[in-house]
Amino acid sequence: MEDVAAFAGVSRSTASRALNDDAYVSAAAREKVLAAARDLGYSPNQAARSLVTRRTGAIAVVLSEPEDRLLDDPYRAAVMRAGYRELADVGRQMVLIFSDTREDLSRTVRFLEGGHVDGALVFAPHRADPLPKALRLLRIPVVFGGQAAGIRRGVHVVDFDNEGGARLAVEHLVAAGRRRIATVAGPQDQSAPIDRLAGWRKTLLNAGLDPADLVEEADFTLSGGANAMSALLARHPDLDAVFVASDMMAVGALRTLDAAGRRIPEDVAVVSFDDNATLAPAMDPPLTSVHQDPREQIHAMVETLMQLLQDQNLKPRQQILPVSLAVRASS
Amino acid sequence: MEDVAAFAGVSRSTASRALNDDAYVSAAAREKVLAAARDLGYSPNQAARSLVTRRTGAIAVVLSEPEDRLLDDPYRAAVMRAGYRELADVGRQMVLIFSDTREDLSRTVRFLEGGHVDGALVFAPHRADPLPKALRLLRIPVVFGGQAAGIRRGVHVVDFDNEGGARLAVEHLVAAGRRRIATVAGPQDQSAPIDRLAGWRKTLLNAGLDPADLVEEADFTLSGGANAMSALLARHPDLDAVFVASDMMAVGALRTLDAAGRRIPEDVAVVSFDDNATLAPAMDPPLTSVHQDPREQIHAMVETLMQLLQDQNLKPRQQILPVSLAVRASS
């Protein structure tokens, strides 16, 4: 920078001000500095800058999930992409972190602690995940996507209304005259699927229907959904609707139903959760699904984090984003 | 760090050496420092460290591709994941960068130039992509995954043997007695699909078969594959085999063939490319596919980059990784 300043005929300080477009720089000086920087191919050293400013301009996006799940989970892919965009829009660089094994945990903590990033957006759906608790001890601003495992208060969370979404789905089925409404639930060690199952159960009870024995748990995969559907069908050949806790599992359920000769939606109506843009409308028949927008979630998370960066004492916020029902041919 | 040193009763220098486990520190001193660091909850400031060492410990993985493609491209997802792992294994942090629009280009260049990372692994499959050329001007070590657009020499590349893979596929079909072997090619503005198409053509000619009019180009998507297959079937109802340039397109082709009443492999044999672990074996029938391992590619790229970090003058290397044919029921 010294060189640039000399080349432009000004002092280091003035060059710095021009480069960071601070106030109190004459237009002439600013232009000379900018021209010099261009001619000399200069770009400021970020390490030096963040050493004194104590901020890096980078934000971590932490995905704490088993490895295999990330590969074919389209929702996570959307989160990465949206995270990148939303952060870029506020001039921040995304640093992706996959935290899976226990060994990753300490690495992740060390990284977040090391001053590489100014804050973190954390997705840790599993209730037993030790990461959220470990993060509490750090002085780095964190916003969680979905409920933080084992922590109820004092953290910033942006979640979707999972229970409300399930209610929408089941009410829709009840209104269509369905009486034997089963569900393929997601893993009950995560809060989102727990809430979805609860919503299904409550809504059935409200409608005077009996949920007993109409639940089958699966692992959010295609084959898991297919197997769960088989089990349900074996126990209750007369079921006339099913609420599936994710699109991917619904694809599996669809296959099973098809193989069992059930017409959809005539014999069995299907409603799922996620409304994944590439999956849900592409099925045969297109899936009715509870719509949640990853971009919207990330946007809210970034917004909260930016405020947190301004004011560390921002009082903890639990944002619950509304969901809607995208009705298609499967119901 | 000063505090840690004081607490441990040693000097700043000794503390630094202990923390970086340099040579020439007594075991006693090292332990005292480590204990002090633990007790004080100290973690070194990375900005200060990289200011003097001139390295950050971070490596960028740049994906230069249209946004929509990343979401459902399982190969890219595997690349991200493998990149994270392989880099973690050599003690480096991955910084993911999506570079799509032209506006992203300058942002990407600025970022890579800013000293945030020590090197970059770049995937830029499109021939018209301006990124590779822009990167040439930077003094940052770069290794390309797949051919770099518009650059033939002077860069480090780790690619798969696309043409050889296509040859394997077609030779397999010829050996099985197929005579009318069509192809669903990928976008011809990328080198991988170009090479695959060339391999198909050459192998047909070598076998004394006529490739004329048996090509249909598609965009690597499921629906693109389905449409291309329809077009081929319309022109050549008598085709008895098809080489599809990606698994995803093959899934589409399978649907079209099924809808047209063709039995697979009896009427039409299908061979695809990628051998995606979740997709290819899960199809009905399971797909014969040319196997390429993203992990292997990333591994080679990381290895080359690490050498490049040691020795900037490493002579440019073009590594072509071999592929194999995973034979399954579709052929």
Added chain:
DNA sequence: AGCCGATCTGGGAGCGCTCCCAGGTGTGGC
């Protein structure tokens, strides 16, 4: 004319670390 405040500039200090160098201590060989 004189003064005051707004605008602009340059130098100094220091962010937290690593590296170099000078010096101290111990150990083995002659």
Added chain:
DNA sequence: GCCACACCTGGGAGCGCTCCCAGATCGGCT
């Protein structure tokens, strides 16, 4: 017993930047 050479330690310098402060310049107002 003394030197040479390992091994270990502490202080100083400096990485490239931003921020603070003191001072300079300039216009506008009394």
